[in-house]
Amino acid sequence: MQFDFIHKETWLHKINPSFKLIVILVLFIMVLFIHNINIMMNYMVVILFMFLLFSGQPAKRVILILIPVLFMFITTAIPMIFFGKGDTTWFGWGLIHITEESFFRGIHVGLRALIFTGLGIIFALTTRPVFLFYSLMQQLKIPSKYAYSFLAGLRLIPIMIEEFQTIRYAMKVRGVQHKRGMKGFYEVLRKYSIPMLSQSIRRAHRVAVAMEAKRFSQVKNRTYYYKITFSWNDIMFVLYFLILLSAAYFISVQYPYFAITDVRYK
Amino acid sequence: MSKGLKLTDILVTFVIAIVFGIVYQLWTPFYEFLGGLGLHIDQLSYGMWFIAATVAYLIIRKPGVALLAELAAASGSLILGSPYGVELLIYGFLQGLFAELVFFAVRYKRYDILVVSLAGAASAAASLLFDWYKGYIGDLEAWNLALMIGFRTISAIVICGVFAYFLVKALEATGVTNLVRPASKEDYDALDK
Numbered sequence: 001m002q003f004d005f006i007h008k009e010t011w012l013h014k015i016n017p018s019f020k021l022i023v024i025l026v027l028f029i030m031v032l033f034i035h036n037i038n039i040m041m042n043y044m045v046v047i048l049f050m051f052l053l054f055s056g057q058p059a060k061r062v063i064l065i066l067i068p069v070l071f072m073f074i075t076t077a078i079p080m081i082f083f084g085k086g087d088t089t090w091f092g093w094g095l096i097h098i099t100e101e102s103f104f105r106g107i108h109v110g111l112r113a114l115i116f117t118g119l120g121i122i123f124a125l126t127t128r129p130v131f132l133f134y135s136l137m138q139q140l141k142i143p144s145k146y147a148y149s150f151l152a153g154l155r156l157i158p159i160m161i162e163e164f165q166t167i168r169y170a171m172k173v174r175g176v177q178h179k180r181g182m183k184g185f186y187e188v189l190r191k192y193s194i195p196m197l198s199q200s201i202r203r204a205h206r207v208a209v210a211m212e213a214k215r216f217s218q219v220k221n222r223t224y225y226y227k228i229t230f231s232w233n234d235i236m237f238v239l240y241f242l243i244l245l246s247a248a249y250f251i252s253v254q255y256p257y258f259a260i261t262d263v264r265y266k
Numbered sequence: 267m268s269k270g271l272k273l274t275d276i277l278v279t280f281v282i283a284i285v286f287g288i289v290y291q292l293w294t295p296f297y298e299f300l301g302g303l304g305l306h307i308d309q310l311s312y313g314m315w316f317i318a319a320t321v322a323y324l325i326i327r328k329p330g331v332a333l334l335a336e337l338a339a340a341s342g343s344l345i346l347g348s349p350y351g352v353e354l355l356i357y358g359f360l361q362g363l364f365a366e367l368v369f370f371a372v373r374y375k376r377y378d379i380l381v382v383s384l385a386g387a388a389s390a391a392a393s394l395l396f397d398w399y400k401g402y403i404g405d406l407e408a409w410n411l412a413l414m415i416g417f418r419t420i421s422a423i424v425i426c427g428v429f430a431y432f433l434v435k436a437l438e439a440t441g442v443t444n445l446v447r448p449a450s451k452e453d454y455d456a457l458d459k
């Protein structure tokens with residue numbers, strides 16, 4: 001099993017993974033300080049643009065990814081729209097109280113979640129975990145016992161999936177019937193989770209023992225099979241956000257869509 | 267006995283975290299479905315997001331494991347392409363850290379249901395703290411905010427406290443925990459007999 005969702009390589013795939021992670025974290029923190037819905041909307045467009053053009057995914061999969069994301073946008077925005085504080089009432093029915101302020105705040109919160117999703121999915125779709133962990137060891141000096149352990153853990157996922165199937169078939173072939181309701185739910189959970197967890201822990205323990213038996217050590221000058229370096233793509237990545245986000249900011253200040261500059265309740 | 271985490275501890279922690287990383291992926295549609303029902307019903311399932319920390323702590327019983335597990339579970343979800351994206355890293359870090367602080371407060375000596383429930387509640391507090399900045403939950407109507415905090419805390423205590431405790435109890439019966447736990451005082455006493 002391959003641990004990447006790569007369809008077509010784009011320049012995003014060639015960026016140094018640690019660098020990409022840091023830039024994305026900086027962008028993420030930036031979003032937390034945006035309270036103006038106009039800037040948020042343009043920011044969103046910049047991220048969406050990158051996802052649609054450079055993620056290297058076929059159109060069908062892009063749509064498949066966007067459906068749950070849109071649903072998440074709605075479930076994030078609705079509570080704030082319905083139950084947020086505000087003074088200019090648009091609609092009121094029982095507990096639901098939609099106001100102008102709460103509506104825009106809800107949309108703002110939803111957009112923020114969408115941007116986080118966009119950044120996360122761009123990262124997940126364009127980064128090979130193996131290269132990410134090699135880069136973390138080489139550029140960010142993460143101790144090798146953490147990086148290799150995580151990689152080994154990821155490699156166990158296909159075995160876990162296979163095991164899950166085995167347990168399912170074993171129960172099916174024996175005609176196990178599950179009870180309904182909360183108790184039945186707990187029973188199902190227990191029947192799957194205990195064997196899965198115990199086998200996974202045993203396997204992890206064996207892998208660790210084997211690694212140590214083969215002299216896995218943490219020497220300072222260890223050599224790496226993959227050398228992860230920097231390239232012009234890294235600069236391009238920063239320039240993309242620098243230029244387009246500045247433009248996004250400028251446009252939202254000069255030509256705002258709404259007169260609201262701060263969605264927080266005063 | 268050396269202090270700190272050995273390769274075995276780290277690998278086992280990560281594998282537990284990855285198992286829960288997958289569980290989180292399966293939990294996501296369920297949580298989103300509940301979210302569609304409104305009135306913060308989804309918060310009753312929120313406690314699942316903190317379970318990696320308490321389960322890892324109960325199994326391995328060493329300092330740092332809770333934080334590492336929660337962070338790794340969040341990173342795993344991110345790598346697997348969770349729809350929540352980068353915010354997971356911050357949630358994972360804060361939730362793990364707050365749970366870890368509870369275990370630190372008991373000096374990593376207690377493994378009972380009360381301590382893990384407290385750790386779950388602490389993780390819930392951490393997530394609420396971040397939601398305060400991210401989701402402006404302070405701008406919700408007061409009754410609604412109280413409902414949200416109440417539901418989330420209850421679910422954290424039920425899932426990360428009670429459920430995690432009984433899950434690990436059942437795991438202990440398989441004998442697998444003996445592989446990874448440090449030798450306790452009783453083990454040494456047993457040798458002297």
